[in-house]
Amino acid sequence: MKNNIKVQRAIHDLTQADLAEKIGVSRQTINAMEKNKYVPSTVLSLKIAKLFKKSVEDIFFLEDNN
Amino acid sequence: MKTNYLLPNKYKIFGWILFITGIISGIVLQMDQENFNFNFIPGFAYNFLDEIISSLIIIGGLLVGFTKEKIEDEFIYKLRNDSLVWAIILNYAILLVTVIFIYDGNFFTVLIYNMFTPLIFFIIRFNFLKLKSNSNEE
Numbered sequence: 001m002k003n004n005i006k007v008q009r010a011i012h013d014l015t016q017a018d019l020a021e022k023i024g025v026s027r028q029t030i031n032a033m034e035k036n037k038y039v040p041s042t043v044l045s046l047k048i049a050k051l052f053k054k055s056v057e058d059i060f061f062l063e064d065n066n
Numbered sequence: 067m068k069t070n071y072l073l074p075n076k077y078k079i080f081g082w083i084l085f086i087t088g089i090i091s092g093i094v095l096q097m098d099q100e101n102f103n104f105n106f107i108p109g110f111a112y113n114f115l116d117e118i119i120s121s122l123i124i125i126g127g128l129l130v131g132f133t134k135e136k137i138e139d140e141f142i143y144k145l146r147n148d149s150l151v152w153a154i155i156l157n158y159a160i161l162l163v164t165v166i167f168i169y170d171g172n173f174f175t176v177l178i179y180n181m182f183t184p185l186i187f188f189i190i191r192f193n194f195l196k197l198k199s200n201s202n203e204e
Binding site for chain 2 (some may be wrong): 020024025026028029031032038040041044
């Protein structure tokens with residue numbers, strides 16, 4: 001799964017630490033997601049989408065191999 | 067995040083103290099059985115220093131491995147689970163090799179170490195993964 005959290009973060013002018021604090025996770029979690037090393041749970045995906053006021057599909061995408 | 071089985075973060079430092087004390091005194095005891103294996107209570111028939119050291123390592127190790135992080139979330143939970151799987155596989159791979167190649171009295175020594183190696187491998191792997199995810203900055 002891929003995501004554009006980094007882009008969304010830039011649009012809202014948030015650092016990884018800011019975003020992490022807003023949704024109540026560690027900065028490492030945001031970092032791991034942006035590097036596609038970690039697939040977030042549904043709850044976390046929904047929280048991120050809600051914060052950016054987007055639908056989940058606008059932020060997270062399936063890849064061909066999923 | 068709501069997690070099962072994990073104690074609050076404040077016990078972690080206490081766990082590290084017990085764990086490191088236990089490991090160091092355990093190594094010293096293994097190297098120097100005669101001098102270090104003293105009696106706590108003079109006249110008491112049984113020497114129970116090894117029991118104390120084992121308890122230190124087990125209690126300390128459990129506290130270190132199974133207390134919450136400062137920010138406990140699903141990613142750190144996944145790291146913990148992955149480390150546990152890795153530690154169990156490594157532990158039994160090593161045990162299998164020693165079962166095949168080491169016999170009799172020496173194997174008893176292996177069994178003594180094997181009481182603690184799953185916890186030790188787990189703690190090393192977990193902290194390694196945490197450090198790795200920490201150092202991968204933006």
